[in-house]
Amino acid sequence: MTIFTALDILGTIAFAISGALSAINRKLDPFGIFIIAFVTAIGGGTVRDILIGNTPVSWMQNTLNIYLIGIAATLAIIFRNKLGYLKRSLFLFDTIGLGIFTIIGVETGINAGLEPIISVALGAMTGCFGGVIRDILCNEIPVIFRKEIYATASIAGGICFMVLYVFAIDQNIIYIATTLLIITIRLVVVKYKISLPTFFIKS
Amino acid sequence: MTIFTALDILGTIAFAISGALSAINRKLDPFGIFIIAFVTAIGGGTVRDILIGNTPVSWMQNTLNIYLIGIAATLAIIFRNKLGYLKRSLFLFDTIGLGIFTIIGVETGINAGLEPIISVALGAMTGCFGGVIRDILCNEIPVIFRKEIYATASIAGGICFMVLYVFAIDQNIIYIATTLLIITIRLVVVKYKISLPTFFIKS
Amino acid sequence: MTIFTALDILGTIAFAISGALSAINRKLDPFGIFIIAFVTAIGGGTVRDILIGNTPVSWMQNTLNIYLIGIAATLAIIFRNKLGYLKRSLFLFDTIGLGIFTIIGVETGINAGLEPIISVALGAMTGCFGGVIRDILCNEIPVIFRKEIYATASIAGGICFMVLYVFAIDQNIIYIATTLLIITIRLVVVKYKISLPTFFIKS
Numbered sequence: 001m002t003i004f005t006a007l008d009i010l011g012t013i014a015f016a017i018s019g020a021l022s023a024i025n026r027k028l029d030p031f032g033i034f035i036i037a038f039v040t041a042i043g044g045g046t047v048r049d050i051l052i053g054n055t056p057v058s059w060m061q062n063t064l065n066i067y068l069i070g071i072a073a074t075l076a077i078i079f080r081n082k083l084g085y086l087k088r089s090l091f092l093f094d095t096i097g098l099g100i101f102t103i104i105g106v107e108t109g110i111n112a113g114l115e116p117i118i119s120v121a122l123g124a125m126t127g128c129f130g131g132v133i134r135d136i137l138c139n140e141i142p143v144i145f146r147k148e149i150y151a152t153a154s155i156a157g158g159i160c161f162m163v164l165y166v167f168a169i170d171q172n173i174i175y176i177a178t179t180l181l182i183i184t185i186r187l188v189v190v191k192y193k194i195s196l197p198t199f200f201i202k203s
Numbered sequence: 204m205t206i207f208t209a210l211d212i213l214g215t216i217a218f219a220i221s222g223a224l225s226a227i228n229r230k231l232d233p234f235g236i237f238i239i240a241f242v243t244a245i246g247g248g249t250v251r252d253i254l255i256g257n258t259p260v261s262w263m264q265n266t267l268n269i270y271l272i273g274i275a276a277t278l279a280i281i282f283r284n285k286l287g288y289l290k291r292s293l294f295l296f297d298t299i300g301l302g303i304f305t306i307i308g309v310e311t312g313i314n315a316g317l318e319p320i321i322s323v324a325l326g327a328m329t330g331c332f333g334g335v336i337r338d339i340l341c342n343e344i345p346v347i348f349r350k351e352i353y354a355t356a357s358i359a360g361g362i363c364f365m366v367l368y369v370f371a372i373d374q375n376i377i378y379i380a381t382t383l384l385i386i387t388i389r390l391v392v393v394k395y396k397i398s399l400p401t402f403f404i405k406s
Numbered sequence: 407m408t409i410f411t412a413l414d415i416l417g418t419i420a421f422a423i424s425g426a427l428s429a430i431n432r433k434l435d436p437f438g439i440f441i442i443a444f445v446t447a448i449g450g451g452t453v454r455d456i457l458i459g460n461t462p463v464s465w466m467q468n469t470l471n472i473y474l475i476g477i478a479a480t481l482a483i484i485f486r487n488k489l490g491y492l493k494r495s496l497f498l499f500d501t502i503g504l505g506i507f508t509i510i511g512v513e514t515g516i517n518a519g520l521e522p523i524i525s526v527a528l529g530a531m532t533g534c535f536g537g538v539i540r541d542i543l544c545n546e547i548p549v550i551f552r553k554e555i556y557a558t559a560s561i562a563g564g565i566c567f568m569v570l571y572v573f574a575i576d577q578n579i580i581y582i583a584t585t586l587l588i589i590t591i592r593l594v595v596v597k598y599k600i601s602l603p604t605f606f607i608k609s
Contacts, residue, residue, distance in 0.1 A: 029399035031355045032348060046254070051452070053461025055256025056315065060325070063318050077402055118466050137348070145438060145543070152437045196435035199483055232602035234558045235551060249457070258459025263524050280605055340551070 003172060004107070008045075009068060011100030015130045016041040016069040018093040020076035022138045025090075030077070036137055037073040041065070043130035044101045048122060052112050094131055094143070095186045099179035102127035102154045106161045106178075116166075120158035127154040127182075149189045149196065157182035206375060207310070211248075212271060214303030218333045219244040219272040221296040223279035225341045228293075233280070239340055240276035244268070246333035247304045251325060255315050297334055297346070298389045302382035305330035305357045309364045309381075319369075323361035330357040330385075352392045352399065360385035409578060410513070414451075415474060417506030421536045422447040422475040424499040426482035428544045431496075436483070442543055443479035447471070449536035450507045454528060458518050500537055500549070501592045505585035508533035508560045512567045512584075522572075526564035533560040533588075555595045555602065563588035 019040030023033040042059045049057040059065050105126025109119025128144055128151050135142045144151045157178045164174045188194070222243030226236040245262045252260040262268050308329025312322025331347055331354050338345040347354045364381045372380075391397070425446030429439040448465045455463040465471050511532025515525025534550055534557050541548045550557045567584045575583075594600070 024402055027401045028348065029401050031352075031358075031399060033402075035347065035354060050253055050456055051461065051463050051466065053256070053459070055254065056317065057254050060254065060317055060321050063320055066320055066324065080402060112462065114462065114466055115469050117469055117472055121472070122466070137345075142543075144441065145434065149437075151441060155437075196437060198433045198435050199430055199439075199486060227605055230604045231551065232604050234555075234561075234602060236605075238550065238557060253456055256459070258457065259518065259520065260457050263457065263520055263528070266521050266523055269523055269527070283605060340548075 003175065004104070007100050007175065008104060009064075011097050011104065012041045012065050012068055013072045014093045014100065015044075015097035016072035017076050018090055018097060018131070019134050020073040021080070021090045021093070022134055022140070024077065024080050026138045033077060034070065034073050036134060037076070038066075038069050039137065040130045040134040041069050041072075041097075043133045044105070044126040044128070047129045048105050048108055048126040051122065051125070052108065052114075091186075091190065095183050096179075097130065098127045098150070098154055098186070099157065099182035101130065102157045102182060103161060103175055103178050106158045110165065116162045120155060120162060123158040123161070124151055124154040127157075149185060149194065152196070153182050153185040153189070156185060206378065207307070210303050210378065211307060212267075214300050214307065215244045215268050215271055216275045217296045217303065218247075218300035218337075219275035220279050221293055221300060221334070222337045223276040224283070224293045224296070225337055225343070227280065227283050229341045236280060237273065237276050239337060240279070241269075241272050242340065243333045243337040244272050244275075244300075246336045247308070247329040247331070250332045251308050251311055251329040254325065254328070255311065255317075294389075294393065298386050299382075300333065301330045301353070301357055301389070302360065302385035304333065305360045305385060306364060306378055306381050309361045313368065319365045323358060323365060326361040326364070327354055327357040330360075352388060352397065355399070356385050356388040356392070359388060409581065410510070413506050413581065414510060415470075417503050417510065418447045418471050418474055419478045420499045420506065421450075421503035421540075422478035423482050424496055424503060424537070425540045426479040427486070427496045427499070428540055428546070430483065430486050432544045439483060440476065440479050442540060443482070444472070444475050445543065446536045446540040447475050447478075447503075449539045450511070450532040450534070453535045454511050454514055454532040457528065457531070458514065458520075497592075497596065501589050502585075503536065504533045504556070504560055504592070505563065505588035507536065508563045508588060509567060509581055509584050512564045516571065522568045526561060526568060529564040529567070530557055530560040533563075555591060555600065558602070559588050559591040559595070562591060 016037040019037040020033050022040075023036035026032075028036065042057075042065065045059065046057045049055060102123045104123075106119050106123035108126070109122040114122065131150075132142045132144055160181050161174055161178045164177060169177075219240040222240040223236050225243075226239035229235075231239065245260075245268065248262065249260050252258060305326045307326075309322050309326035311329070312325040317325065334353075335345045335347055360381045363384050364377055367377045367380060422443040425443040426439050428446075429442035432438075434442065448463075448471065451465065452463045455461065508529045510529075512525050512529035514532070515528040520528065537556075538548045538550055563584045566587050567580055570580045570583060
């Protein structure tokens, strides 16, 4: 198993748990919980595969992910009261998923021979889409439109990845540095309630 | 014409009528009604084709479906007052569409050489997506998140299909048994207001 | 540079500005504004490419569009107070984008060897999807479901394109005639508050 596969598994589990917690919070039934966990976990990768034309999409070629999502959702249901403050757990797993899936998206873009800026965009879509679709389905304001820096963290991570990649840094270091950067940005931003300024219109 | 083509036509008509009735209920204009009928009827199949990479997607390769949807939407408009209690008609056509499109999705997965569990998931997506997109566009709570068993019926039907398929039962019998199972589950569930339990969080 | 490329650039800029204005109106932060501008500008073309299987989708093969969208969004932010009455500017750019992207969609369908009615449908999807996704993300009622003729204008333009095409009229004349027709329909419809009738249900 390569580090790439290991990352994919970790990201899938993290997003599946975040989806399950969100669905439990919305009092959905077990099937609803599994569906939201599934869509959150595979959403980003599916959009990535469809955009670059990698079909049948990844989760169809590999049953492992479906079983992992099922197990993660079941564990989230069983330990829902032990996951501590629900919103904090949700934030944690969502952020891990964002970091990992951003990396996978950027790397996929590079491997497909896309330009750096396009690879960063693909990374941001792969990272953000699962959380966006989860929030839309659970009737929350999509995470990228809340007054927190979310897509921006993913894009910053993607740019960090590209810069280190150009300097031919060791792949494992790139992975760790990028994930840590994204997670750190998210933590700092939410802890200190940092948000980007908005523009007003005179009318 | 094979039984497969006949099923596809029946499912398309059923979902087109369900979409048109939903749009009429929302007082959309004729073009809005046609668009909702169209999207409901082709939504599931389009998602299925995109996921497995069967492009241009089916409805682009066959104008018959577009004409059928147009006729079905027109008939739904003309006979809107004779379709009896609107919600009951909507439920009926939606359930027929769900049963048929689940079968088509599972069979497509098997033909594409996908694993059984993936084929069942593809069947559920093909079956459920049309209704979900119809409800989102008409601003209803998506049918799979209402307190009725919907995706579960589709998944149960898909599993039934796979089991009978493994035992090499005659194809026509598989089609009929699966559709009847899905329709029966939906009818029983809605009649007796059965729903799956939900989980509460101590906090 | 062909007239086709020029049209694509114009449509991209028009939709990017309409997306940015809509996001500014919703008081999103700069990244939110750029994301909405991006999704509005590439949404229609991405759906078109995915449906016909043209992957990696167009905006991945050409970085020019990303830079143009960035510049258009920046200009919209800078000149937001000089764009006059915001709703009027939004309407103008949205309508130009609708006209141009409808043409590109119809032409793509013809070049892919699709039937005339399918090409018109593809044109309507390419034209309408950007605006629909912009409105969903900005939490507005999607433009095709407001009591204005929108998809209908796109479809009328598509039919006009096909008819002129069958008579082998000069391509440039087809482009101009179709765009003008769509823009005129939209202007007349909104100015005189024309809407299609709706159907009522006796119950």
